[in-house]
Amino acid sequence: MFFSMLLSHVVHRGSLTVISANGRRREFGDGTGTPVTVRLHDKTVAHEMAFNPYLKLGEAYMDGRMTIDPPATIYDLLNVLTGNLGTKFAGPAFELYGALRRAKRRIDQHNPVGKAQKNVAHHYDLDGGIYDLFLDKDKQYSCAYFQRPDMTLEEAQLAKKRHIAAKLRIEPGMRVLDIGCGWGGMALTLAEETGADVVGVTLSKEQHKVATRRAEERGLSGQVEFRLQDYRSLKENFDRVVSVGMFEHVGVGHFREYFDGVMKLLSHDGVALIHTIGRLDGPGSTNPWIAKYIFPGGYIPALSEMSGTVERSGLFMTDIEILRLHYAETLREWRRRFMEKRDTAARIYDERFCRMWEFYLAGSETSFRNEGMVVFQMQLAKQIATLPLTRDYMVEDERQLNAEPQAQRRLLAGD
Missing domain, CATH: 3.30.1050 (Nonspecific Lipid-transfer Protein; Chain A)
Known part of the structure; x- marks a missing residue:
């Protein structure tokens, strides 16, 4: 009833x-x-x-x-x-339920160093074969960038990396830190295409192992270093900091700690680019099913929560872009690929896992289509005059990166 x-x-x-x-x-x-x-x-x-x-x-x-x-x-x-x-709770019962979830979110998202590693392992240390079923060849587990509607997933993920690289304006020999480097695709691409020296940090043992192997296979071990390390323990300085799909795991109680950390890690004229899922309807709370089964300790921020913390950190917000529906299209392709290989997933785990993953991918996609979920790309700098006065340099650098056909063929092939 x-x-x-x-x-x-x-x-x-x-x-x-x-x-x-x-x-x-x-x-x-x-x-x-x-x-x-x-x-x-x-x-x-x-x-x-x-x-x-x-x-x-x-x-x-x-x-x-x-x-x-x-x-x-x-x-x-x-x-x-x-x-x-939609983006609103339907009636008083949903309003009350949402208020209770928001009230306890700092407890749910308390992510000190040890707990943060356990939370990461819950999702990212799964059998790697699962991710191979639906990700692109470069194992990009974040929103792709569909410059054209007819792009393949591989093309759109490469476009995402180049879109970010153009915003960072990396020069050869710069030191770049990749916080939450995943399986290494972003770090390896930045090293190959910009000539930077890159350090990638992750809390996932599985991701660290794969990323390190990939650097060796591509002859980049002298230029790219992957570490199994929490970014909070780093004591170095970097010319550029990039973080893609990691801020969602920080937890609302650790936002100040995160941006203070970025501030300390950047060199005097350093620039950072934070790519994160965001919500358009203001501060909220994590879906309890997602928190229990998929991303424990995670939280999708509102822009107001991020910007207020950035202001107190001393960093300057120098550019903000909101990517609409790009993640919905990414998830649609992930879901299609997973369903094509569903029998393989069931052999790796079981039917219950497959139904869990179906629910996760379908629920995430519909949230981006119907509930105001988007992706924020926030550019930050320590000095107000570090970057050019207009955004034209981003377009020019991105066009130059896209004009390298040989590198593009290599990266799309996953070499």
């Missing part, structure tokens, strides 16, 4: 049918869009989802207690729900 009341309150657009464990059929929405039929397979699952929807919906799908009749998928269900919710 309570679950039906909740859906009646939320679903005004779309075509959603729910069939309960006793066979009772209820319909919601205005009948438009892709028809979605949900089946509940025990008597308690509806009650659980009614009182804790943000956690229990995902768990019910993972456990097979809730299924979707084909040809519709979990993406279609989440698209209906997020499309109706």
Whole structure:
């Protein structure tokens, strides 16, 4: 009863049918869009989802207690729900639930050094074969940059790296720090295409191992160094700092610590580029299912939270770009590739893991399409006069990077 009341309150657009464990059929929405039929397979699952929807919906799908009749998928269900919710909570019950989540977010996102490594290992130290199923050949696990709608994922990920490189205005011989370097793709590309000396740091043992091997294979070990190290323990200075997809793991209680750290790591005339998922609807809280199963300790920031902390750190915000829907397109391609290789994923883990990953990719994509999630690229500098007066240099540098056909063929091939 309570679950039906909740859906009646939320679903005004779309075509959603729910069939309960006793066979009772209820319909919601205005009948438009892709028809979605949900089946509940025990008597308690509806009650659980009614009182804790943000956690229990995902768990019910993972456990097979809730299924979707084909040809519709979990993406279609989440698209209906997020499309109706949008960027606002639908009514007092959702407002109260959101307020409670925001009230405890500093506890949930407390990420001291030891805990931060455990949180990273939870997601990034999975069997590497899982990521090979859906990422591009360079293993870029962050938003791609679709300069043209017909770009392949490989092309768009290379475009993302070059877009960032152009904003950093790196010169040969500069020292660059990559905070949260992943499997090394950004660091290796910057070294090859700009002539910089790059240090990449990660807390993932698996990523560190892969990144180090890739540097050796490409003959870059003397130019690129990967360290299994927390950025907070670094005592060096760098001409440039780049951080892609890492700030989401910092936690709201550690924002000042992060930007103070960037300030200390930069040389006198240094420049940083922070690429992070962001929210357009103001400060919020992490979805509890995502926090439990995917990114423990993580939080997607609002621009107001980032900018206020930057101002207190002494850094100058010199450029901000908001990438809209680029991550939705990235996730669509990741989801397509994962579903094509789903049988392989099930052999690596199991069916429950596959349903978890489907829910994660589908839920993330619909959030970017319907709930005001975007990507922020924030450029920071220690000196107000470090960079040129106009943004023209970014366009010129990016055009020059894209005009290197031999390097482009090599990078797209993953060599």
